[in-house]
Structures are given as structure tokens and as C-alpha cells.
Amino acid sequence: xxxxxxxxxxxxxxxxxxxxxxxxxxxxxxxxxxxxxxxxxxxxxxxxxxxxxxxxxxxxxxxxxxxxxxxxxxxxx
Numbered sequence: 046x047x048x049x050x051x052x053x054x055x056x057x058x059x060x061x062x063x064x065x066x067x068x069x070x071x072x073x074x075x076x077x078x079x080x081x082x083x084x085x086x087x088x089x090x091x092x093x094x095x096x097x098x099x100x101x102x103x104x105x106x107x108x109x110x111x112x113x114x115x116x117x118x119x120x121x122x
Contacts, residue, residue, distance in 0.1 A: 047114070049094050050074070056087040063105035066093060066113075074111035075103055081116070090119040 052068040054076075064076040064085050076085070077098060084091060095113040103110060 047094060047096055049092065050111075051092045051119070052090070054085060054087060054089045054091065057105060057107055059105040059107065061104075063103070063107060065107055066091075066111055073108035075105055075107045075109070077101065077110050077112040080113045083118075084113060084116050092117045092119060 050066065050068050052066050055065040055067055057063045057065050064080065066074045066076055068074075074097070084093070093111070093113050093116040095111050095115075098110045098112050101110045101112075
């Protein structure tokens with residue numbers, strides 16, 4: 046099932062490091078490895094479309110794993 050979320054990218058220093066997406070409502074998702082490098086910039090705001098992956102486990106365990114299918118950057122002005 047595809048979901049659309051708006052929020053902010055964060056870098057978490059857990060283990061080897063992990064990328065998180067924190068929604069405007071405060072829900073944290075872990076971004077699945079292999080996401081577009083243009084998205085992975087700490088503090089960047091974006092609207093993402095993706096899928097929560099129930100079949101993936103991670104070491105960081107910071108929230109549900111989100112596989113980003115597409116995204117739109119939101120300007121900060």
C-alpha cells in the first residue's frame with residue numbers, strides 16, 4: 046500500500062548511521078537503504094511517496110522502514 050507523507054529528513058548516529066523521515070505529526074520512519082542521494086540531506090523538507098516495509102528488519106530500529114518510491118523537495122522559504 047502506497048502512502049504519502051510530508052516531513053523532514055534527519056541523520057541518526059546509531060551504529061553505522063541511519064536516515065530518518067520525521068513527519069509533521071512527529072512519526073519517525075527509517076528510510077530504507079538505497080534511497081536517492083538527493084533526498085538524503087539532514088534538515089531537508091520533503092513530500093515523499095512510498096511503502097512501509099513490514100518484511101525488513103534493521104539494526105537502528107528507529108521506526109517503521111519506509112521505502113521511498115518518489116519525492117518532492119519543499120523549499121524552506
